[in-house]
Amino acid sequence: MPTTQPKPPPTSITKEPTGDPLATPKQTMFLEDVSNDRKTLVPGGFLFPDSASSAVGGSTSVSVELWMDGKSVGHTGPSVSPPAGSEIRHIPVGGVEGASLTSLSSEVKIRPLFDSSVKQIVTQPTDSAVWEWAVSATEPGTYKFVLRITTYQGESNRALATSHPVTIFFHVTNTVSHRVSWVRGELVAWGGVAAAVVALLAFRTPLLAFARARRDSVLERRRRGGDGYM
Secondary structure, three states: OOOOOOOOOOOOOOOOOOOOOOOOOHHHHHHHHHHHHHHOOEEEEEEEEOEEEEEOOOOEEEEEEEEEOOOOOOOOOOOOOOOOOEEEEEEEEOEEEEEEEEOOOOOEEEEEEOOOOOOEEEOOOOOEEEEEEEEEEOOOEEEEEEEEEEEEOOOOOOEEEEOOOEEEEEEEEOOHHHHHHHHHHHHHHHHHHHHHHHHHHHHHHHHHHHHHHHHHHHHHHHHHOOOOOO
16 A cells, blocks of 8 residues: 655744844934933023012013033123022923913913013023013902923924923012002992992882881771671
8 A cells, every 4th residue: 555645834924023133213312312312402591589579569580691611701690680589490401492481370471572472492501591571460469470491302392301480479568549449440340239238228118108107007907897798
C-alpha cells in the first residue's frame, strides 16, 4: 500500500508593522515643543500698584509695566522709579506677553486704555510692555482686582508661563452728590410705601363705617325682636 505522507502544518502569515516605527507621537512632539520653548524664556519682572482709589462715580487708572531682566547698559528694570505703594513681582518672559485685570464685583467697571487689550512683544532687555485700565465703581466701598501676566507660546493662546494672581485693592469713597441721590431714592421708595398706606387707610375708613352700620342694623333688629320680620 502506498505510504501516506503527513501534511505540513499550515503556514502562518506574519503581518509587517505598518507606519514608520521611528515616528514620534504627536503628544510627545507637543510636550517637547513646549519644553524647548520654555527653556528660551529669561527672568523678567512687572510693576503694579498695590491699591487704587477714586470717588464713587469717578474714574482712575491702573497701570502695569513688564520688562526683561538683562545686563544691557542703563537697564535697571522698570522705565521709571517705582512709586510709593507699588510692588514688583517676577515671571519668565521672552516673546508674546499679555495681562488681564478682572473683578468679581458687578459694581466695578474696567475699561482697557490704549493698546492694553492686545498682546505685546518683549524679546530683549530694552523692550518693555505697558498695560493701563480705567476703573470705576457705582457704589462706595473697597473692591478687589485680580492681575495676571502671561507669557504665550508664539502667536497662540498657549501659556508658557503665568504669574501668580496678584490682588489690587480699589478704595471708592462716597460723595455729597451720591449721598443726596441715595437719600432722594430712599424718599421716593418710602413715598411709594406711604402712598400705599394712605390708600389703604382711605379705603379702610368707609369699610369700617359700613361694618359698623351693618352691625348696628343687626342689633336693632334683634332688639325689636326676632330676625326683624314682623
